[in-house]
Amino acid sequence: xxxxxxxxxxxxxxxxxxxxxxxxxxxxxxxxxxxxxxxxxxxxxxxxxxxxxxxxxxxxxxxxxxxxxxxxxxxxxxxxxxxxxxxxxxxxxxxxxxxxxxxxxxxxxxxxxxxxxxxxxxxxxxxxxxxxxxxxxxxxxxxxxxxxxxxxxxxxxxxxxxxxxxxxxxxxxxxxxxxxxxxxxxxxxxxxxxxxxxxxxxxxxxxxxxxxxxxxxxxxxxxxxxxxxxxxxxxxxxxxxxxxxxxxxxxxxxxxxxxxxxxxxxxxxxxxxxxxxxxxxxxxxxxxxxxxxxxxxxxxxxxxxxxxxxxxxxxxxxxxxxxxxxxxxxxxxxxxxxxxxxxxxxxxxxxxxxxxxxxxxxxxxxxxxxxxxxxxxxxxxxxxxxxxxxxxxxxxxxxxxxxxxxxxxxxxxxxxxxxxxxxxxxxxxxxxxxxxxxxxxxxxx
Ligand code: FAD
Ligand code: UQ1
Numbered sequence: 189x190x191x192x193x194x195x196x197x198x199x200x201x202x203x204x205x206x207x208x209x210x211x212x213x214x215x216x217x218x219x220x221x222x223x224x225x226x227x228x229x230x231x232x233x234x235x236x237x238x239x240x241x242x243x244x245x246x247x248x249x250x251x252x253x254x255x256x257x258x259x260x261x262x263x264x265x266x267x268x269x270x271x272x273x274x275x276x277x278x279x280x281x282x283x284x285x286x287x288x289x290x291x292x293x294x295x296x297x298x299x300x301x302x303x304x305x306x307x308x309x310x311x312x313x314x315x316x317x318x319x320x321x322x323x324x325x326x327x328x329x330x331x332x333x334x335x336x337x338x339x340x341x342x343x344x345x346x347x348x349x350x351x352x353x354x355x356x357x358x359x360x361x362x363x364x365x366x367x368x369x370x371x372x373x374x375x376x377x378x379x380x381x382x383x384x385x386x387x388x389x390x391x392x393x394x395x396x397x398x399x400x401x402x403x404x405x406x407x408x409x410x411x412x413x414x415x416x417x418x419x420x421x422x423x424x425x426x427x428x429x430x431x432x433x434x435x436x437x438x439x440x441x442x443x444x445x446x447x448x449x450x451x452x453x454x455x456x457x458x459x460x461x462x463x464x465x466x467x468x469x470x471x472x473x474x475x476x477x478x479x480x481x482x483x484x485x486x487x488x489x490x491x492x493x494x495x496x497x498x499x500x501x502x503x504x505x506x507x508x509x510x511x512x513x514x515x516x517x518x519x520x521x522x523x524x525x526x527x528x529x530x531x532x533x534x535x536x537x538x539x540x541x542x543x544x545x546x547x548x549x550x551x552x553x554x555x556x557x558x559x560x561x562x563x564x565x566x567x568x569x570x571x572x573x574x575x576x577x578x579x580x581x582x583x584x585x586x587x588x589x590x591x592x593x594x595x596x597x598x599x600x601x602x603x604x605x606x607x608x609x610x611x612x613x614x615x616x617x618x619x620x621x622x623x624x625x626x627x628x629x630x631x632x633x
Contacts, residue, residue: 225297227255229543230311230321232301234258234286236529236613237518238327240536243291243616245325248544251293257313259300263289264355265609267529270387270565271602273352273361273476274394281606283355289614301328304490306511323513323543326492326499328484328520330383330527336480343451349475352391353383357477364474365395370407371473373399374456376446377414378480383519383527386562386574388412388478389419389429395474396436397567410437411470413444413458421526424582425564425574428591432566444468446477487520498522503578504555505542506535512546515539523558525578529609530561530620537619559583559620563601571597575621585621587628 229245231238234256242256268282290296299313310320332353334341341357343349348368350361375392382388392412399405412419412433419433419440420426433440441458447467448457456475460466482488488497492514499516500509503523508514517535519527534556541554558578563571570593577583584590590597612618 224318225255226320227295228253228321229255229323229325230319231256231325231327232311233327233329233518233520234260234263234289234296235327235329235518236609237329237532237536238325239263239289239291239614240532240616240618241325241327241517241539242294243614244536244540245543246291246294247616248540248547252295254293255295255297255319256290257297257299257301257311257319258286259298259314261286261298265606267384267563267601267609268606269352269355269358270390270394272358273350273365273391274398274568275362275365276394276568276602279355279359284610291616301486303486304492306491306508306514309513321513323547324511324515325539325543326487326514326516326520327518328487328499330381330481330519331484333380333480333482334477337446337477338448338457339451340449340477340479343449346451346454348454348473349449349451349477351477351479352387353477353479361391361476364476365398368395368399368404368408368474370404372409372411372470373474373476374411374413374470374472375476375478376456376458377412377416377478379415379445379461380480380482381527382478382481384562385526386420386564388414388476390565391476392438393432393436393564393566394568395476396438401568408473409439411439411441413441413446413456413470415443415445415461417442420564420574422574422576422580422582424591425562425572428572428593429564432593449475449477483520492516494522496522503558505552506539506556507542507546507552515543523556525558526560526562526576528560528562529613530575531559533613533618534559534620534622536613536616537622540616540619557583559622561621563597563605565598565601566593567598569595569598571601573597573600583625585625585628 245254263286265282271277272279303312350364351357377388396410399408419429443461444458483497494500499521501516518532538554538556542552545552561575573590
């Protein structure tokens with residue numbers, strides 16, 4: 189609240205109005221240069237979307253104009269954690285110092301945002317300092333909410349349980365997989381939106397393969413307990429995954445939501461979402477938890493949030509619906525598509541176009557089509573490369589049937605993708621595979 193007071197004061201002292209009309213909307217650029225630190229563009233969050241947009245904005249505006257607010261010393265390439273949990277990669281290979289990812293000429297404010305005050309174009313960071321901006325890009329990602337499951341996160345102190353979703357628990361997945369002897373290997377999917385909705389299944393297919401390779405498969409009941417009512421939102425890939433679960437004797441229980449872990453007894457309690465009040469308890473010899481997820485409180489409690497707490501942006505332009513000088517990208521937004529780094533890539537190109545137009549008082553032209561992708565790892569050398577758009581229709585890059593398990597796509601996921609991420613997306617030069625798709629589909633229907 190101290191920040192709000194400061195912002196109000198600076199606003200009152202510098203009443204110069206710089207509102208400019210963009211179509212029918214007014215930019216809230218009233219207290220520019222009013223508070224202690226000012227940047228033309230402030231990016232909140234230095235993950236995939238935040239660094240990609242910092243690089244793009246620096247290219248457009250030059251050095252000294254852009255700041256990124258990010259508290260973490262380490263930047264993680266999270267998609268690699270699927271392979272780390274299965275013992276196929278080391279966690280260290282997913283990490284780089286944040287400092288090395290910040291584009292030169294962009295100021296890194298090593299702090300976390302405590303409060304948004306978009307009516308006064310200002311935000312407050314952890315040490316009480318206020319930062320003002322002309323344009324704000326929110327790229328906060330989402331919050332993992334392990335504590336919403338009774339018995340977690342403390343249950344991770346016991347063996348046999350892991351989660352690929354956090355750097356603190358991903359190596360526990362690999363340990364649990366190696367320690368598995370016999371019984372139930374259970375993989376969960378929560379009753380909330382998640383990032384990379386394929387990841388809860390990917391580790392299951394890898395684990396099932398591992399059990400086969402190590403001669404333990406006959407002693408393992410591989411179980412997917414999911415809150416959802418189907419395996420995947422796009423029919424083409426759903427059917428392929430249903431066939432895999434049948435062929436590999438994997439039990440799928442729909443509308444089962446993990447509510448409690450009794451880690452000392454190796455028991456997991458699920459509520460049956462279609463029979464309110466009914467629960468079922470499973471013994472496990474391995475448990476992979478995908479935690480509930482949601483927007484961070486700081487965003488939820490701000491005027492930038494929709495009724496649920498996600499950043500309320502236009503699905504075509506990524507511009508905020510109420511504050512036209514505010515934009516959003518990635519997992520923190522309410523864009524009605526699957527939350528992935530691939531989606532961030534597609535969004536970064538569109539958002540760059542949107543902001544460039546807004547800066548020139550012109551109307552945005554480029555529209556985001558909802559492109560997202562999920563490399564569905566089905567073993568240690570196969571992937572089904574799901575790619576689709578807002579309408580949940582396949583939008584595939586390669587002119588081959590991507591609904592099939594392919595080793596080529598596995599190497600694309602495990603070798604090419606990290607390179608594209610570090611040297612393409614984070615440098616602001618990879619805006620998703622749309623240009624490649626168009627080229628490869630020349631002459632095809
Ligand atoms: P993030 O990259 O999470 O960045 C958010 C940043 O905001 C973080 O650096 C955080 O420290 C910072 N932050 C948080 N709070 C504050 C605050 N108060 N102030 C300032 N900064 C703050 N995607 C794919 O495309 N393909 C895959 O195969 C894939 N597999 C995945 C597998 C796993 C196990 C996981 C966990 C994710 C996977 N993803 C995959 C998803 C992908 O990693 C995310 O969708 C992507 O990182 C989202 O980018 P973002 O910028 O929105 O959020
Ligand atoms: C992608 O662009 C991307 O972001 C860099 C990912 O995140 C790591 C992906 O997993 C995928 C699949 C894409 C899409 C890229 C191609 C070449 C299909």
